[in-house]
Amino acid sequence: MFSILHYMVNYEDQHLDRTFAALGDPTRRAILARLEREDGLSVSALAEPFAIKLPAVMKHLDVLSDAGLINRSKTGRTVTVKVSTDPIRKAMDWLRRYERFWSSSLDRLVTYAESKEAEARRKGRGK
Amino acid sequence: MTSVIHIRRIAARPAIVFEALSTAEGITSWWGPDDLPVVSAQADPRVDGRFQVRFRTRDGQEHECAGQFLEVVRPERIVMSWEWTSGGEPGERERVSRLEMRLRAVDSGTELTLVHSALRDEASARSHERGWEGALDKLVRNFARH
Numbered sequence: 001m002f003s004i005l006h007y008m009v010n011y012e013d014q015h016l017d018r019t020f021a022a023l024g025d026p027t028r029r030a031i032l033a034r035l036e037r038e039d040g041l042s043v044s045a046l047a048e049p050f051a052i053k054l055p056a057v058m059k060h061l062d063v064l065s066d067a068g069l070i071n072r073s074k075t076g077r078t079v080t081v082k083v084s085t086d087p088i089r090k091a092m093d094w095l096r097r098y099e100r101f102w103s104s105s106l107d108r109l110v111t112y113a114e115s116k117e118a119e120a121r122r123k124g125r126g127k
Numbered sequence: 128m129t130s131v132i133h134i135r136r137i138a139a140r141p142a143i144v145f146e147a148l149s150t151a152e153g154i155t156s157w158w159g160p161d162d163l164p165v166v167s168a169q170a171d172p173r174v175d176g177r178f179q180v181r182f183r184t185r186d187g188q189e190h191e192c193a194g195q196f197l198e199v200v201r202p203e204r205i206v207m208s209w210e211w212t213s214g215g216e217p218g219e220r221e222r223v224s225r226l227e228m229r230l231r232a233v234d235s236g237t238e239l240t241l242v243h244s245a246l247r248d249e250a251s252a253r254s255h256e257r258g259w260e261g262a263l264d265k266l267v268r269n270f271a272r273h
Contacts, residue, residue: 098131101160102241108157109239110137113147117139117236 015068016094019087022067027052028060032069035083043072043079130244138236145202148228148239154180161185172199178207190214194223204229209243 022028031046047057061081064070068087072079137144147153149172155165159182166189170178179193191213198206207226229240 095131098243099133102131102133102243104160104162105157106133106135106239106241108162109144109147110135112153112156113137113139113144113237116143116147120140120143 015087016091018067019069019091022063022069023088023091025060025063027057028064031057031060031064032083035070035081040080040082043081046081130242132243133239133241135239135241136233136235136237137239141202141230141232141237144230144237144239145205148230149196149199149205154178158182159184159190170196172196172205174199179212181213188214194226197225202230 023032027050030050034046034049035041043058043061044054046061047054050057061070061072065072068084071082071084073082074080139147147156149170151168151170154168154170158165158168158180161184163183163185166181166183168178168180170176172178174196176196176199177193178196179191181189181191183189190211192209193212194208194210196205196207198204205226205228208223209226210223225242225244227240227242227244229242231238231240
């Protein structure tokens with residue numbers, strides 16, 4: 001399970017930290033969720049539904065951008081924001097390895113506990 | 128989302144599931160990602176008692192995780208601290224995560240809820256404050272489909 005991970009260097013690890021840290025804020029998740037529906041929005045359109053001021057939205061966009069979760073591009077006076085799915089996918093893959101660790105372990109736990117239950121019943125210590 | 132949650136129904140009474148989760152003999156029978164026997168397991172299931180599990184994966188490598196029992200409420204609840212002491216996830220070494228197992232008696236036996244959380248320190252601290260796990264899970268899954 002872990003051997004494929006050994007190519008993962010520190011760089012990758014720090015990247016994951018940034019991704020998770022960036023995703024740890026509800027405003028930033030709301031921004032991403034909106035971009036998921038309407039990719040390529042301008043910064044002002046993106047900021048509109050939020051109660052916070054534009055500079056605060058810009059700060060969130062900086063964090064998302066540093067984590068590689070979004071890309072900004074400027075055309076004239078308009079900055080448009082696009083979502084980048086790669087870091088999210090990496091974070092997801094990382095979590096899936098833990099998912100698999102436990103789901104596979106728990107399959108065996110079920111088998112073991114159920115055989116112990118059957119054994120206990122045979123010995124007449126039933127419920 | 129820095130936690131993983133699994134819920135299983137097991138056709139065995141809670142006391143039996145509890146033993147399987149907390150004793151060395153029990154742990155030896157199920158721990159690890161691959162279908163290979165656990166190399167060694169030790170467990171002292173009382174508050175501040177330690178556990179240590181060493182297992183091998185199909186690639187021949189050995190991994191070891193260890194920690195401490197933080198809460199032991201028989202046969203309802205176990206909370207352990209958890210860290211890789213050898214092998215494991217490179218980025219996870221020296222990070223302590225939290226493993227919580229809750230048992231609930233149901234007609235068919237036991238419903239087990241396993242929560243492995245604080246897998247990433249910074250993000251998980253926030254997750255406790257704001258309870259964002261479900262929302263993010265959905266968000267990430269949506270993106271993962273793209």
